[in-house]
Amino acid sequence: MGALLKVSQLKKQFGKFEALKNVTFELHSGEVLGYVGPNGAGKSTTIRILLGLIKASSGSATIFGKNVFTDALAIHKNIAYVPGDVYLWPNLSGGEIIDLFLKMHGHFDPQKRDELIKKFEFDPKKKARSYSKGNRQKVALIAALASQAELYIFDEPTSGLDPLMEAVFQEEVERLKQQGKAILLSSHILSEVERLCDKIAIIRAGEIVEFGSLDEMRHLTRYEFKVETQEVIQDIEKIDFIHEVKFNSNEPRKISFQADSDRIQDVVSYLSNAHIIKLESNPQTLESLFLHHYTLENQEEKK
Template identity: 75%
Template sequence: MTKLVEIRSLKKCFGSVEALKGITFDIEKGEVLGYVGPNGAGKSTTIRVLLGIIKASGGSAKIFGKDVWSDSIKIHKDIAYVPGDVYLWPNLTGGEIIDMLLNMHGSFDDVRRDVLIKKFEFDPKKKARSYSKGNRQKVALIAALASNAELYIFDEPTSGLDPLMEVVFQEEVSRLKSEGKSILLSSHILSEVERLCDKIAIISDGKIVEYGSLEEMRHLTRYEFKVETKIPITGFSNLEMIHDLKIEGNKAVFQADSDKIQDVLATLLPYQVIKIDSNPQTLEELFMHHYTQVAR
């Protein structure tokens, strides 16, 4: 596959504050990368560097093989961007702003624009000053999704949207992916990232702490087990491979590392298992587990 985005040891300092501490990741052609982390972790700083808004302090960042700072104008012809908070010209209508943004981009599909206006249930005739946050967000989303771009960068794109409109956005991301487009999706909605993304990068304090597919991340983490046995389980609290153990009568709930599954099954056999259920952690559980460990 062709790498559309290449970030290598990227650093950004604001005075004595190091916002990005040597991050590295790629986005392949046709790939959706989820970029997640708490507020202040460095997500928006990364995106601002990629857009050529701020200059990196070290390392490199390329889009389409071009440097994001020195070749930003050329790069912008083939990317579309939606920020997390959209500010509009108050005296223009939403439709006028969408058309202006599309004309500034230069390459767009006006039929797709009209379809998106209907799908997002958006009134393009109202003045922008009357729009709620969700409607301001729709303006940026419609303009971006109607653009003919190769890379789409979304920074908290569904902020302010109701759940029905979030579904519309997810459908559009799936459409773009089926067309071979590449997407960087920064979002706090972890279920959305889990559903849409091929790879996930988790950033904490300016460093990438997890990177890869969700399955690869799960392989390095834990499964949750729910077990019912004929003989009450004893002694499990002393086992290093068992975590967060809860026992109630003949039922037990616990977690174990994914590479210890065979050991768990062997240890359970003497207790005469009646029922067992195991599930990998969701992205939200992985995320919370990681940041709980960091906080400690």
């Protein structure tokens, strides 16, 4: 089956500022794509283009095979969207706003709406003017999750929610995925992205710097090692595939370091000469990948 959402060589300029530079990625049914990057990287600009709110300078973006700008009205019938900051009609109750959103969408499940109101511990009778940021997010989340869409776009959806409500949101995303829905998730909570997403796109300064599954990305990174040996390891810092060696001054037979993920067998062979007592190894997390590219951006800005 072809991609439900397809972005190719997308560019967006605001005057002389280039907000997006040749952004390319795809999303298929039954997939969750995590879209992560620092503030100002281009995440929200991409989403605004996908929603047909602004027009790309060049490149193409299609949803359901339709142009996101010229066919926005037809596309919106089958998508649900939650922004990172929700503005509501202050004199309407939360329940009235949820029903208004759902009626505007046209396809929704009233039973699912009621279930979500209970799961999110939401009071639909209060006026929107009294809601906290977290409760405003709940209004948008309940309306989106109760709608019957094929594509769900979440832009920092759990901003303002407590951890228990974040867990409810994650359960609902898992449910949508099992139903074969496509989800684009832009989130600052990297553990959430790591848990939910099949693929991840890291955007930095308007460019996609990594795209693929987390496992596919990890082969480009290093593993973290902690080792204890019977003998002191000599000259390990001189090995070309071993990096960031840290010695324990009180216990010289205990060290930590990073190593290229495609040289793990060589690492074990080298350490075995010193007779391994204990060895721990872990792939770097999505947070490590994100911080790596964020650090690169800061270094480039300082040049």
